[in-house]
Structures are given as structure tokens and as C-alpha cells.
Amino acid sequence: MIAIIKYNAGNTKSVENAVKRLGFDCIITDDPSEIKRANKVIFPGVGEASTAMAYLKQHQLDKLIVSLKQPVLGICLGLQLMCKSSEEGNTKCLGIFDTVVKKFPPIDIVPHMGWNNLLETSGAMFKGISQTNDVYFVHSYYAELVKDTVATCNYILPFSAAIQKDNFYATQFHTEKSAQIGEIILNNFLSL
Template sequence: MKVVIINYGAGNIQSIKFALKRLGVEAILSDDETEIMNADKVIFPGVGEASSAMQKLKGSGLDKVIPTLKQPVLGICLGMQLLCNSSEEGKTEGLGIFDVDVLKFSTSVKVPQIGWNQIQNLKSELFKDISENEFMYLVHSFYAPLCEETIGTTEYGIQYSSALQKDNFYGVQFHPEKSSKAGEQVLQNFLNL
């Protein structure tokens, strides 16, 4: 199985690569359009600020490539947010796969949310063998509101989408590569799709 982690200069790609290696998969880091298009599975990571990450995608032309992918694609953290219509962070236009706009948490909660929180209302093969209320590791100041494409939720001042799915595109706000055994199970489930 050929797994490509999109390398566009805005990711925690090494920790994802190590997590996949623990599952017996040697992932390729690439920003090459042909390599990404020919992968069996694509992981779209992201750490950092939305508008500069989007500029990097546009600079390499990957903003045009990602929406055309037909194989399973997993957006992680900022990667998931960039798959949405837009983000309040830097007034960024997203890739428009998930029909939802990413918002900033209100000042009534400590921002960023850093640490372990529970995922609930799990709906998808992505969460096979994951218990309701499982703890996952999160670091973020912006969130995707609940929408038609929500397949998992988390409570932090409000209930928001901690996972999204549309067709072959999946997104998780949490970091499966930093979420211990449960996170590894999510990655394994993605590989099994």
C-alpha cells in the first residue's frame, strides 16, 4: 500500500510518519502531484496558521490537486480545517470540500484548547473499535461547527465537529499520531478503508 503524507511545509509530518511506521507502513513525504495522485491513501496534515498554510498550498498548486483526489484522504488538525469552505483565521478561503466555515473559539474558554478531550457521537468506519467518549489529544484555537458532514463531536465551551467526512474525504481535529492507542486505531482504520 502506498501512503503519501502531503509535505507542504505546514505539518507535524515526522510524528505522523513515525505513527504509521509503528503500524508497519512506510509513508512517503511528498509535494509531487503525480505521486500524491497515485497514492492508495493520502494524509493531509497541518500545524500552524491557516492563511500562510493556504499560501503554501497555492504556491505549489496543491490547492488544485487535493480536491480532485479519489482515494481516501485524511486531513489532520489544520489539514481538516483547510478542507472546509473558509477559516476566520487570517480570513482564509479553504478548499471547499466540507461545507462549513471554521470559527474562532469564544473568549469564554481558554484558547488554544491544549490537551486531552473526549470524542462523541462517532459515526464512520474511521471509528471502528473506538469507544464513545474516548480521549484524543487536541491543540487548536479554531473549530468547525456541527454540520451535515460531522462524524464526531467534542465539547469545549460548545459542541463542535472533531471529525468530518464527505465521500472519500475524512478530517479529524485531534492528532491521532499523538493520541496513544486510540489514535493509532484511527490511523489503522483509515489505512483499512
């Protein structure tokens, strides 16, 4: 069973649908015991960092996420909340990844919205993915490059498109909205 963490950041419907399209069972839940019991956990998120972190703390999901031992996949805001901090609302985040989240300098259109190609992909998530592949991004903040970065992307500057450390995986792009390429990446995670 795959658990999708339910919290106040955006809707989780698209992620649920994408998981089901790939033939996996999933539940959307904020119940700690259900999340702990799941084979894999997805931590999605669209929204604002400080509000999302406040909610996670209030429901003690912050400590729970950090303590998980099974593979966990953060998506979009999920990735950002797994970093040390975010400039969005000056937020202290979960600190799983040793990097910080900053706002794009306004020298081009912000948000970075649309299809952009991955560079320097590595690791289990990107099995079968070539570097010319485009995936779908929507974000105004980015995670700086770190040694655990497993895919980079270039927009205004190079940033972490995906990060992986131990059992924690995360993508800045929306795997659930990135056509077949997104499905391969999501399937790679779900099949770990």
C-alpha cells in the same frame, strides 16, 4: 504506499512515525504525480491557515487535493483547510466540507489543548471506538457542526471533531498523538 503531503505547515515527522509504527510504508512528498499515485493520502498540518493556503495555491496543491479520488485524511489544520473558510487570517479554504472554521470565543482557556472525549462517533474511522474515549487536541479554531460531522467534541461549545464526506476524512484531534485510541483510528483509515 501512503503519501503524506509535504508543505509549510508544521512538521510531518510525527505523522510519518505513527504510520510506520502501524506497519505501513509512507513517503513525505509534494510531488503531484506521487500524491496522485498513492493508495491513501494524509494531509497533516500545524500552523496558520492563510499562510498554509497560500503555500498550497502557490504549489497548485489546492486543486490537486480537491481532485483526489483515493481516501484522504486531513489532520488538525488539514481538517480546517478542507472546510469552506477559516476566520484565521480570513482565509478561503478548499471547500470540501460544507462548513466554516471559527475562533473559539475567549470565555475559557484558548487554545483547547489536551485530552478530550469524542461524542456521537460514527463511520468507518471510528470502528471499535467507544464514545468515552479521549483524544489529543491542540487548536484555537474549530469547524462548526455539519451534516457530515462523524464525531463531535465539546469545548466551550460543540464542534466537529471529525468530518467525513465521500473519500475525504478529517480529524481535528491529532490521531498520531492520541495513544492507542489514535492508533486505532489511524489504522481504521489506513486499512480502508
